[in-house]
Amino acid sequence: MTVVRVRFAPSPTGELHVGGARTALFNWLFARKMGGSFILRIEDTDVERSSKIYERSIMESLKWCGLLWDEGPDVGGNHGPYRQSERVKEGLYRSYAERLVESRQAYYAIYDPEDREKQIGISDTYPEREIQHGCSVTVKFRIPKGGYTEFNDILRGRIRFENSSLEDFVILKSNGFPTYNFAVVVDDHLMGISHVIRGEDHISNTPKQILLYEAFSWEIPEYLHLPLILGNDRTPLSKRHGATSVEYFRSKGFLSTALMNYLALLGWNVGEEEQIFLIDDVIERFEPHDLSNKNVIFDHQKLEWVNGKHLRMLAREQVRDAFKDFLAYTGRKEYLEKVEMDDFAEDVIEICRQKVNTLEQLADFAYPFFFDDYEYENNYVEKYLQDEKAGVIISEALKLFENLKDWTVEGVEKVVRGLPEHLEISKKKVFQTLRGAVMGRLVTPGLFETISVLGKKRVLERLRRTMKMVEG
RNA sequence: GCCCCCAUCGUCUAGCGGCCCAGGACACUGGCCUUUCAAGCCAGAGGCAGGGGUUCGAAUCCCCUUGGGGGCGCCA
Numbered sequence: 001m002t003v004v005r006v007r008f009a010p011s012p013t014g015e016l017h018v019g020g021a022r023t024a025l026f027n028w029l030f031a032r033k034m035g036g037s038f039i040l041r042i043e044d045t046d047v048e049r050s051s052k053i054y055e056r057s058i059m060e061s062l063k064w065c066g067l068l069w070d071e072g073p074d075v076g077g078n079h080g081p082y083r084q085s086e087r088v089k090e091g092l093y094r095s096y097a098e099r100l101v102e103s104r105q106a107y108y109a110i111y112d113p114e115d116r117e118k119q120i121g122i123s124d125t126y127p128e129r130e131i132q133h134g135c136s137v138t139v140k141f142r143i144p145k146g147g148y149t150e151f152n153d154i155l156r157g158r159i160r161f162e163n164s165s166l167e168d169f170v171i172l173k174s175n176g177f178p179t180y181n182f183a184v185v186v187d188d189h190l191m192g193i194s195h196v197i198r199g200e201d202h203i204s205n206t207p208k209q210i211l212l213y214e215a216f217s218w219e220i221p222e223y224l225h226l227p228l229i230l231g232n233d234r235t236p237l238s239k240r241h242g243a244t245s246v247e248y249f250r251s252k253g254f255l256s257t258a259l260m261n262y263l264a265l266l267g268w269n270v271g272e273e274e275q276i277f278l279i280d281d282v283i284e285r286f287e288p289h290d291l292s293n294k295n296v297i298f299d300h301q302k303l304e305w306v307n308g309k310h311l312r313m314l315a316r317e318q319v320r321d322a323f324k325d326f327l328a329y330t331g332r333k334e335y336l337e338k339v340e341m342d343d344f345a346e347d348v349i350e351i352c353r354q355k356v357n358t359l360e361q362l363a364d365f366a367y368p369f370f371f372d373d374y375e376y377e378n379n380y381v382e383k384y385l386q387d388e389k390a391g392v393i394i395s396e397a398l399k400l401f402e403n404l405k406d407w408t409v410e411g412v413e414k415v416v417r418g419l420p421e422h423l424e425i426s427k428k429k430v431f432q433t434l435r436g437a438v439m440g441r442l443v444t445p446g447l448f449e450t451i452s453v454l455g456k457k458r459v460l461e462r463l464r465r466t467m468k469m470v471e472g
Numbered sequence: 473g474c475c476c477c478c479a480u481c482g483u484c485u486a487g488c489g490g491c492c493c494a495g496g497a498c499a500c501u502g503g504c505c506u507u508u509c510a511a512g513c514c515a516g517a518g519g520c521a522g523g524g525g526u527u528c529g530a531a532u533c534c535c536c537u538u539g540g541g542g543g544c545g546c547c548a
Contacts, residue, residue, distance in 0.1 A: 013547085172546085201542055266484065267485090
């Protein structure tokens with residue numbers, strides 16, 4: 001049995017995209033299931049576009065997702081370095097490229113000094129003279145004439161390409177950096193990668209890579225190409241569809257457990273009609289063959305539904321921690337302090353999470369619990385506060401609450417329930433008037449829970465304040 | 473243009489020749505519950521892209537068409 005070693009190899013030219021996160025997730029899942037290793041390799045061979053900022057951001061997102069790697073640029077490992085730019089410095093790719101030149105499987109391509117695009121000749125030996133004349137030079141791989149190249153894809157079976165449909169391609173750029181197709185092969189081989197799990201957009205690259213493996217007489221890994229994630233207009237998911245990066249979902253108040261759950265759901269049928277799960281609980285059930293090979297459309301609504309489920313399913317401390325992470329991540333310092341300081345925060349979260357789907361919604365929904373500067377909705381003012389009965393309702397409630405000792409949900413309920421009949425005012429009017437009086441809005445958690453959690457002091461203060469508005 | 477991949481409700485999927493006049497989930501519609509809004513529960517509407525084969529029998533196998541996606545860079 002071969003040791004499973006898989007990798008996720010992002011290029012740091014942007015934030016971690018949900019498609020990338022899904023690729024990373026399935027790689028990670030497979031490694032965990034098989035007791036193998038999950039490796040993070042940074043493919044920063046595009047000097048122009050790569051940046052450290054994105055590298056850090058991708059790693060941060062991956063960590064937030066819970067997709068931790070066993071080997072990588074920060075944690076090290078026996079197959080490093082894990083940044084291609086660092087491997088370039090070791091002369092790695094150049095020496096392998098030269099090996100191919102020596103065996104005539106690659107050659108030097110020489111370009112016009114005036115026009116870098118224009119190839120003016122080729123050479124089997126290092127074209128020293130041309131270089132002195134200002135020509136730039138690359139190393140190109142020679143596609144064998146005739147025949148075909150085929151490989152097995154775990155999801156699709158054998159895929160065959162006629163070699164005649166392939167063209168010689170650059171493996172070493174004129175700046176000495178390897179191209180993608182060359183670097184992956186060299187690195188995957190040197191890093192002992194057993195299974196290559198990546199996006200479907202790489203299918204067409206695979207024959208070139210196979211040819212490279214064959215040129216080196218290296219063992220070819222197993223391949224699995226994942227279908228792509230598209231937007232609702234069936235074009236590849238991009239910024240045009242609004243949300244795409246993991247960062248975005250984090251800042252929008254999604255839970256990482258829910259994001260992973262949804263991403264897994266996208267193309268993987270966990271079985272038994274199961275939709276909601278924690279990724280850790282489902283590792284054993286992961287089977288690459290079960291993955292769908294059909295492109296999928298990203299469904300924000302379902303993600304939100306999954307998120308709501310997780311919000312209600314997780315332990316309350318977990319939700320509290322996630323909420324704090326969200327507040328910190330989105331820079332809401334004051335709010336974060338409140339949640340950290342107020343001992344009733346967990347109770348607030350508990351009664352609010354029943355009604356919302358995201359942490360962002362939670363922040364809005366719970367706001368009046370933590371802050372006194374909330375505003376009174378126009379709706380409430382016009383419909384209830386300006387009603388002639390408002391004063392009676394609030395003053396009567398105030399009187400009863402002032403004397404109330406039992407501030408439990410049951411105790412509060414008893415008092416509030418008695419009011420409509422006692423005042424001979426409709427239940428709805430009484431409840432809504434009170435709801436708005438203590439929260440400023442008409443949509444809140446259950447009234448009794450709200451009043452109970454708010455506590456006697458706050459409730460009395462707020463009732464008095466609202467009363468002043470009625471009178472004044 | 474050439475090469476490759478894919479095709480079940482709007483979306484994600486179950487189905488791998490008879491159990492399917494196609495099952496589940498999200499969304500949608502209606503109802504129940506109810507102090508608001510949700511949640512929850514119940515019900516409903518909605519699909520095998522089209523055409524040829526193969527077979528006693530096809531969503532399932534084969535071919536063609538159509539449609540969607542990917543690739544053909546000194547990007548990854």
